[in-house]
Amino acid sequence: MKLDPKVPSGPLETKWSNYLRDVKLVSPNNKRKHKIIVVGTGLAGASAAASLAELGYNVQTFCITDSARRAHSIAAQGGINAAKNYQNDGDSVWRLFYDTIKGGDYRSRESNVYRLAENSNQIIDQAVAQGVPFGRDYGGLLDNRSFGGAQVSRTFYSRGQTGQQLLLGAYQAMMRMVHAGKIESYVRHEMLDLVVIDGKARGIITRDLVDGSINKWEADAVILCTGGYGNVFYLSTNAKNSNVTAAWRCHKRGAAFANPCFVQIHPTCIPVSGDYQSKLTLMSESLRNDGRVWVPRDPEDSRPPNEIPEEDRYYYLEERYPSFGNLVPRDVASRNAKLVTDDGMGVGDSGLAVYLDFRDAIKRDGKDAIKAKYGNLFDMYENITDDNPYEVPMRIFPAVHYTMGGLWVDYNLMSNIPGLFVAGEANFSDHGANRLGASALMQGLSDGYFIIPYTVGDYIAGEELPKVSKDHEAFDEAAKDSQEQLDKLLNVKGDKTVIEFHRELGKIMWDKVGISRSKEGLEQAIEEIRSLREEFWQNVRVPGDANYYNKYLEFAARVADYFELAELMALDALDRDESCGCHLRDEFQTEEGEAIRNDEKYAYVSAWEFLDVNGKLETKLHKEDLNFEFVELKQRSYK
Amino acid sequence: MSTMTINLKIWRQKNTEAKGEFQVYKLNDVNEHMSFLEMLDVLNENLIKEGKDPVEFDYDCREGICGSCNLVVNGRAHGPKRLTAVCQLHMRTYSDGDTIVIEPPRAAAFPVIKDLVVDRSAFDRIIEAGGYVSVKTGAAPEANLIPVQEEVANQAFDYATCIGCGACVAACPNSSASLFTASKLAHLNRLPQGKPEREKRTVAMVQQMEAEGFGDCSNYAECEAVCPVGISISSIAEMRKNYLKAIF
Structure with missing residues (x-):
């Protein structure tokens, strides 16, 4: 197996523009002769399908849910990063690139991450033009919020539902091309295998989840946008149907799987309450701006949290990391929660939780101020746990959230099997060993709107792709x-x-x-x-x-x-x-x-x-x- | 932690053509902290162990955002809790010995696939008819070129939060999809980016809604009452106004 990352030479700032200058093109007349399969219709899949169909290719999309709009990208809460520098706080493509590669602990490719940062601004333009209702300020211009791992304010958001709004934008763009007759959309279809002919990806096998039939589909290229594999842990913040099957079957047909052990464990989730638990729910990272994380110093201490005096509380993040305190990155916060619970200091019935306490913030800013910031999250917490977080501290615990690993791809987002492209969370490409908040939406859409349409064209223009029959x-x-x-x-x-x-x-x-x-x-x-x-x-x-x-x-x-x-x-x-x-x-x-x-x-x-x-x-x-x-x-x- | 016994009356239907019927199950040791869907998971585990067919129902995110789940519980879409999708309903809402009736959302345009799973592809076809802004990838102007009044952006967002679950259809005596259709129109039609296609979009989506076999709106407002994200029926008034303007 030969793994050539195919990174263009030259300075970082011109690699992508040089690539675009030299990219091979397919003429409009020829585009309509080619068929492309897109598997998965989350941010990466829907945006890739729409963009390829707009170019004139014949696209077939497949998803396991009953509508393309239900892909799990829809659940992303916080936001999407872009280097617009609307805040005039010194942001730039370089800074976004640098934060992302550092956040990934230097285990990703410089060239890919730089291109991601370069594409970020276009994504915001595209989404706004589609009618994605981002948060705006009084003057009607786009607003930003801050996120972990950055010293600038560059995160665009639609309240706590940014993933939903971006996905609906991409889904609608895709449905527009269904209407135009350029996309055939197959829902409730699960990809079960990749078909490789003469060393190239030439089709897929699916199961129709309604009638159970096994079907064959041929194409000139296959684009896999099937998300991550966090559900290998059974409990995670992923949707119940999120799975690795399509990617894994490609792996078994020869596609290399990269960095499978890089799994992001999010520190603030609602803890497990019993064996019947089917999934875990994330509470936004933003809560750590005002909540203080602690456990009782004495593992035997069984008093209710509000009766435990200050000297008997162990604010372990503040004590161990005085300069970042409760705002340490996700990996550090998660690891420390595990350390204190391993030492028997965990709270709740299971002992597998720590407190996230808003008492001091409420005393300082008033209940109304806290409610204005986190009201919907507090309601969600109360709905699930039946505890009132204004009165008693939240109980939280880390949970599996995102997988940085995935199928190996080169600079073109193509796997080592020619014709098999992989985009979004399904590839390993941009986040290294740790993903920063608000970067997943950015990557999915950068891949789908602004990379795949060029690189797939380059592949099709440069390859001999004789017609294949489904009877092969x-x-x-x-x-x-x-x-x-x-x-x-x-x-x-x-x-x-x-x-x-x-x-x-x-x-x-x-x-x-x-x-x-x-x-x-x-x-x-x-x-x-x-x-x-x-x-x-x-x-x-x-x-x-x-x-x-x-x-x-x-x-x-x-x-x-x-x-x-x-x-x-x-x-x-x-x-x-x-x-x-x-x-x-x-x-x-x-x-x-x-x-x-x-x-x-x-x-x-x-x-x-x-x-x-x-x-x-x-x-x-x-x-x-x-x-x-x-x-x-x-x-x-x-x- | 208290546990309870719950009696369930669940709609079972082998496939679209088959005649369905209610079947009765008794579930012991239901934990108050279980979600409603986790309670059904437990029932299914028991059924599988007994060699019986588990109950099929749609779900995915279990966070109230994907819109997959759409059970009608004791006659009410998504169950008794306001502004809550059934995946976010918890068993503490119920008491020991309660009987719960679970049905699929019933509408001619939502044929049953199996048990509680229905085909909602009609919703996709309504969006396909015009629920978008016609802008190609790459053709977008700079994002801050067109300011959008904060109030307008917020209203657009409120309508855009529709999760496409179909509770509005299930609750409507006419099985109308007006709230679903109107919410998308109200989202796009009020934004400067969506205005050029306002009339065309409104007519196309309304006509598709009718073609799919959904009924018309008679202002019962049952849809608004069950909507898990609180979409307002003012959107329907707006849709009608725009529709009339467009066709006359």
Whole structure:
């Protein structure tokens, strides 16, 4: 396997403009002869589909939900970054680039991140023109808010529903092209395999989730925009149907999977309340501006929080990080919550929570001021927990939120399989080992609106793409594989449900491949994942049939893929003998518990190749060295 | 933490053509902190263990924003709590021994696929008819070139928060999709970016709504009462005004 990042030469500032100057074009007459498949209709998928269709290509979109508008991008709350410098506070493309690459702890490609920052301003223009109702000031101009990891105010927002509004903008652009006859949109369709012919991606296999039929679709290029894999942990802030299946099946057809162990764990989520818990709900990072995080100093202290006097409270973030206090980055806040609960100081019935207390802020600013800032979040919290956060401290705990890892792509956002492009959270490209807030929406739309339309054109213009038939044996084989796997799952007829297996897998992942990892724990995790996977295939019970709507069959196939991905994540974490961003290895930290990054040995992208050796899972690690020509690598410190 | 026993009466229907019927289930040990959908997850786990078919229902984000869930609970779309999608409803709303009736949203334009899952693709076709601003990628002017009055931007946002769940249709005695359609029109029509296409958009979307088999609006306002995000029916008045202006 050869991994060529294909980064254009020259200064950082001109790489993308030079690329655009030289990009190969497809003439309007020829565009209509080409068919492009887009899988997933979140920010990346919907924006890519709309833009390609506007150019004249024939596009087919596929999504698992009942409408393209329901992709999980819709749940993003806070905002989207752009280097407009409307605040005149010194922002620039360079600064946005620098903050993002530093925030990612120097584990991403300079060229890609710089292009992301360059595209950011156009995204805002595009969204406003579509009618996305961003927050505005009294003069009617666009407003900004501040987010973590930056010293400027560059985040555009639509109250707490920025993802919803941006996604609806992209979805509407896409529906406009459906109306124009340039997009065929298939909903309730799940991609189960990639079809590779003569070494190129030439189509996909889907299952119609309503009638259960397995279908074949041919194309000149396939663009995967299927989101992240956080649900491997069972509990996460992802939607229930978010999954890795499409990406994983591409991996099994030869696409390298990069940095699988880079998982963002968000510090402020509502804690688990019982075994029945199906998902976790995020509480915006902004709460840490006014809330103070603490636990009782004495693990035996069972007094209600309001009766615990000041001297018996351990404000651990403020004590350990006096200069950043409660506003340390996400990875640091999450890790420290785990440390204090591991030491028995956690609160609530489960002991797996810490307090986020607004008492002092309410005393200082008044209840009304706090309500004006966080009213909707406080209501949401009360609705879920039945506790009133104006009266008692919130209980919060970290939860899996976003995956920086994903399929490996080059500068063109193309995987190592020619013709297979990967955009949005599904690729590994721009966030390194840690993503900053308000950067995911930016990346999804930069990829979809402003990169894919050029790079896919360049590919189509430069390749021989003879017509392929759906009768080709590669289609038959892939379709047969998909059907057989479903039948196999249904035929196990064991005793344990899919959800039970998934919950157990999630626990292994959370305990041993979660906030902090150790060599010993990871090795145990690999053993446990393997034996649970074996049990899954012998004892899972999947109800119903394959020939009609069957949600638990969908889940079963996705969990089967999680079992394989989980092992790769642990292997990747084991390979990386350093702590960087969200990846903390217990062995590589200072005495005070700070991460020790090792740039000499680990400034590379881990790209894993799937090898099926006599039916046994095998993997091979390839390394893409990260060369930093333009920024100086520094250790992050928040003390 | 208290637990309760809940009696469930749930609509079961094998497929679109099949005749459906209510079936009764008893669920013990329901925890008050469970969400309503988690309660159904538990029921399904029990059914699977007993070798029976689980109840199919639509859901995804479980945060009240994706609009997938759309159960009608004791005759009310999304259940008893105002401004709350059914995925955000919790079992503490109920008491030990309660009976809960769960149905799909019923409308000719929303055929049942299985049990509580319905086909809402008619909504997509209404948006497809004109629910957008015709601007190509790359053709946008600088974002701050056209100021938008803060008040107008806020109103547009309020209408734009529609989650497309279809509760408005389920609650309407006429099965009208007026609130859904009008909310998108009210969002786009009042913004300077959306104004050039206002008339064309209004006519196209209203006519598509009728073509899909949704009923007309008779001002019952049941839609507004169940809308989980509180879309106002003033949007419907605005839609009618714009429609009449456009066709005469």
